[in-house]
Amino acid sequence: MKQLNKLKDKTKNNTKADRTDQVDHYEQLYHEFRWDVPSNFNIAEACCHRWAANHKHAKKAAILYEDSEGNSRRLTYQQLHEQANQLANLFLQEGIQRGDVVACILPQRPETAIAIMACLQIGAIVMPLSFLFGPDALEYRLQHSQSIAIILDDSGIKAFEEIRDRCPDLKTVISLDCTASNDMPPCIDWETHVPNMPVTSHIADTRSSDPAVLIYTSGTTGAPKGALIPHSAIIGNLTGFVASQNWFPQDEDVFWSPADWAWTGGLMDALLPTLYFGKPIVGYQGRFSADTAYYLLEKYKITNTFLFPTALKMMMKAEAQPREKYKLSLRAIMTAGEAVGDAVFNWCEQALHIIPNEMFGQTEMNYIVGNSHQLWPAKPGSMGRPYPGHKVAIIDDDGNEVENGDIGEVAMSRYDAYGHLDPVFFLGYWKNDEATRNKFTGDWCRTGDLATRDDDGYLWYQGRADDMFKAAGYRIGPSEIENCLVKHAAVANVAVVPKPDKERGNLVKAYVVLSQGYQGDDALVKELQNHVRGKLAPYEYPKEIEFIDALPMTTTGKVQRRILRLREQERATQNSDSVSVAPTPSH
Structure with missing residues (x-):
């Protein structure tokens, strides 16, 4: 985005992990920012096809893949573009149309990115599902979403086989590297059919407000709710992503996160924003361990990452001084999901020479509050400040803002500080208008999270207003x-x-x-x-x-x-x- 590029130069003189003598640029950054959202926008065009159309960029890496057995692949933006076109043509051949829901049960692998781009470019809605889901969790989501197609590999086939007969809306099953049992209807084999499809295809002329992604979130009462996310949401994520990653992208940036690409944290905080900026992301198929993390960080010269505090704790216990053992290129860490704590925060600063940027958001409106220590001072334990473009407040039950120091619920306005619609918002809950209405008080969208705000504008988490954890x-x-x-x-x-x-x-x-x-x-x-x-x-x-x-x-x-x-x-x-x-x- 133009505004983000203008702000990028402000990091040049503030690159060390040092909280002393730090200049606070927050007010200037926040008040200068304005949203610039095109009326027509497609995530696949922005994250894939425009890079493939640039002959200087087409051969650059999009996905750097490795699995636990040491097998590796490199997928360029040109290859991502062509293979997404081929899969999109297969979708169209199977009768999948604009607005249809396509489920995807795949781990971190190149085909996951290909499937997401193929869905979005034809105007379909992609529903990423974790390969960790058991049959009950999978059955509910497939039935409720009325998915008409599903793509899966060996990691998801066992659970799917148990509930296949109870998902009557599914018309197309595309399998990858797996063989279904004889009791299941035949699948379309990816390796047999996708490579034989044409490598050219068109991009649907989607509006920025058109639905793109459906992600089900766990609820405190009732069944999980499907948050329908528009194409514009990736734009709304960018200020937080750029800031929390210490002004991504820079020339040699390489991204990696163990967060599953089926979740908001992996999809919207890692995969899509990295591809939006035309940079490579490492996809690792295997269990997380501290040793694996250090191995990947060193081998792929990873500069930027999103790591849960639990992962950072494991890495801290495994290696007190990792830079003495590993040659690391790491320059930024975003973390979210739970409290970092002083021990991990101080270890990151002293041992990794990086101050971690804590972040807060939800599937419904992601990347709305956080830190960017190079441009505004970090307060360990704080959720941070509202990222540029987002109007966030602490409100009471009636929707009124509370005084600094008082506990209230974190909420975000549909509009930014200048009255423009914030593009980060979800469109609503799938087939659940009542839940969508209950999420809002006037223009305030409630998060269900309690916090206080100090006199400097930093938010401090105080617990949940409901039973989520x-x-x-x-x-x-x-x-x-x-x-x-x-x-x-x-x-x-x-x-x-x-x-x-x-x-x-x-x-x-x-x-x-x-x-x-x-x-x-x-x-x-x-x-x-x-x-x-x-x-x-x-x-x-x-x-x-x-x-x-x-x-x-x-x-x-x-x-x-x-x-x-x-x-x-x-x-x-x-x-x-x-x-x-x-x-x-x-x-």
């Missing part, structure tokens, strides 16, 4: 887990709450009321854990289960999870003075 960087809603548990014959009632944990921020804990005739023993705990692990994502299964005679209830019969949360916080305080009980949330 974060565990190891994942956003957890209790409803889906509770719904899964009560399907087990032994469970009469259940409440899921966070249990504070020093390493992960929180653990998932379930309070279970047993059905008559069942005994709460270790064997049943394991059985219930496996029950959830087999149906939902692995990170959602309860790490701890406590059997209880009755759940605390309101007079109207609603479970009071707040009482159970407070019980866990009190226990944590008694057991350890250093447990963090209020992780900073993100998407």
